[in-house]
Amino acid sequence: MSAHDSLHPQEWGTPYLLDALLHFAEGGPEQQAIDAGEIDAIIDYSRSNVILLPAARIALLDRARRLPAIKRAVVANNLLSALPNAEVQRLLGGLELVTLQRGATLHEPGAPILHAYFPVDSVICLLSAIENERGVEVGLVGYEGMVGISLLLEVNVSSIRALVVTRGLALRIESAYFRRVLSQCVTLRKVLHRYADTKLAVARKTVWCNRFHFIEARLARWLLMVSDRIHAHEFSITQESLAGVLAVRRVSITKAAGHLQKCELIEWARGKVSIVDRKGLEGMSCSCYERI
Secondary structure, three states, X not given: OOOOOOOEEEOOOOHHXXXXXXXXXXXXXXXXXXXXXXXXXXXXXXXOEEEEOHHHHHHHHHXXXXXXXXXXXXXXXXXXXXXXXXXXHHHHOOOEEEEEOOOOEEEXXXXXXXXXXXXXXXXXXXXXXXXXXXXXXXXEEOOOOOEOHHHHHOOOEOXXXXXXXXXXXXXXXXXXXXXXXXXXXXXXXXHHHHHHHHHHHHHHHHHHHHHHOOHHHHHHHHHHHHHHHHOOOEEEOOHHHHHHHHXXXXXHHHHHHHHHHHOOOEEEEOOEEEEOOHHHHHHHOOOHHHHO
C-alpha cells in the first residue's frame, strides 16, 4: 500500500469504510480480494483518508510496540551500531527481533539463504559441512557480527551450516530486503566488507587450531569465546553437541572437561557450564584465543 503524506489512517468500523465498501460491486474482484485478506487498506481520495483493515492495523500497532526493542537491539550489535542513522533507518523497515533457540539451524550448505541474522546476545557456530555429514567449527558469531555474509558477495546459497549454540535474541532480515538496502548504504557495505575479510582470516586460524592444538586448549578457547559473546560466565551446552562442533568424540570432550574441572577452572553439570577461574582458563587456552 502506498499513499500521499496528506492521507490519514482511519479505523475499521468508521463511516468512511462503509462508504468505500458501498462503491464495490457485490461479489466483485475488490470484494473478493478483501474477503481473501489480500487488501490491507482502502484509500479514499475524496476525503484524503487511508482506511486500515483489521489485520493491517493490528500489524502496525504491533510494529509500533516492538520498535523500541528493535532500536535497542540495533545498538547492541557492533556492526549495526557502527552505521549512520540514515542507514539504520533504512534497515529498520526490514529488521525483526527474534529469539533463536539452542540447536536451531539457520543455514544449511547448498540451501538458499532466506535471512541474514545480526545476533544480540545469542551465539551461532559456523560449521564447514557437506550435506548431512558431521561438520567442524570454522567460526563463532555473536553480537560482534552477522550470519549470512555471503549475501554481501551476491551469493544466495549457503556454503556453511549455521547452528545456534546459545539461546538468545537476534535481528533478522529477509535476504531480498537486505540486498536492496545494501545497494543503497555505502557505510554498511564498507563495514561488512571489513567484517567478511576478518571472518575469512578467523576461519583459517580456526581450521589450523582444530588440526594442531590439544582438545583441552581448544575447549578452553571455545568456552571463552562464547562467554565473551554473551557477557556471562555461565551458559548451557551439552557435551554431545560440543563434540559435534569441535569434531571430536564425546569421550574426548568428557576427558577435557574433566581436566578443566580438576584444575578448578570450570564447573560442568546437567548441561550447564560455569567459568570459575577466567584467568586460569585463559592460561589453559591456546594462543588462538587472543589471535581470534
